[in-house]
Amino acid sequence: MFELSDAALCADGPVTSLVELSLTPEHRRGHGTLYQALNQGRIDTDRFRGIVARQPIPRDDDGRVMPAIDISHWLRPDADTSPQRLFRHTYGRGKGRPSPGDPRLALLLRRRAGTGSQLLDRVAGRCAGRPGG
Template sequence: MKERPLVKSLAAEQSADAALGVLSHFRVEFYDCLYTRADALFELTDAVLCSDGPVTSLVELTLTAEHRRGHGAMYDAVNHGWLEPRRLRRLLASTPLPRAADGRIVLAVDVSNWLRPDAPTSPELLFCHVYGRGRSADQFIPGWPYSFVAALETGRTSWTAVLDAIRLGPCDDATAVTATQLREVVTRLVHAGQWRLGDADILVVMDTGYDVTRLAYVLADLPSSWSAACARTASCSGTPAHAAPPRAADSPASTAASSPSPSRSPGTPLTRPRRATPPATARPKPSPGTGCTPACRLVAPGSTTAANSL
């Protein structure tokens, strides 16, 4: 059987002994997070990580060398096993994190869809906007959107440290869920000693689908800076200390241009009809300052101009 190196998934600057020590400690702590059917869930996790390709069937995982039990034990673990999520989140926050070149923590926020087109009876399905399926055309496919927070590092590597994941429901406000998720992640990092007074602010990066102005205002008390793409060729960045709530005096151009892109919406409820509003009953365009969409206007430290979306 081909040997699979384990050290490559850890920080490159660590020695082999130190990296294996971190890995061994994580495996012990992860096993303690499993409360019911712990052995079967632990072997199932090893089988997923050591699989030679994408996992397309749970039964195939029972054929790997890491899974020493039969398929019956696997189904029993999936149906009746239990993992304590809060303990796992604290464990992930205490593990050595990848950092940027200047030593600061960089967190990325995004939504990834678990498409379930063949599971119409699954609860709380949403219409997920995806690309590259069906002649490279964008489509809406039923599935579950998940909001992820991951720590990034510089350099040519595809490894990221996922710190949290939450499934978005039909009635959830994506911005409110993201704000709560980021607050909990940063709080755990501070409690774990990953950030201390005097360190550089935690940089949070996101794309055009997020209301960065609202997030920066709501999370202004956190030691974090923000960077978000406002258009294909523009970006907004700044720190919460310089952020302000949306003002009524914002210009119509900046107010309308910073509206979140509908293509990056986490999901559309299945019960919501997607019909265009007839011209006769179309709502009038709100006047500037009515609070329809907040302007993306964050001033970077030391800058004299605002980075407005174009």
């Protein structure tokens, strides 16, 4: 825990993730020991719940909630550790598996409550799976 504290105090700017701390020179024990140290500590769950509950909910200009949660199983080609990795769809390779190439992103979008979800292709900017959609 001492190295974790040193890393937090010596970080260049605000700490946005615990994993970042394992990359600082002050945290010499590696990525796995960060979680081992946290597992040995104690968390005041009521205080933590209060802190999380006070955070503002991100909303767009229309007031819709805009969560920033990524639950996809895709690799992260934009990671700092792998700037050369990109993916693109290549047809004719089995079931259209992704391969190195252009970055793509698809979002499941629900425009308003009670309506069905639509798959939005970021690159084309339209609903995927429908011609001219």
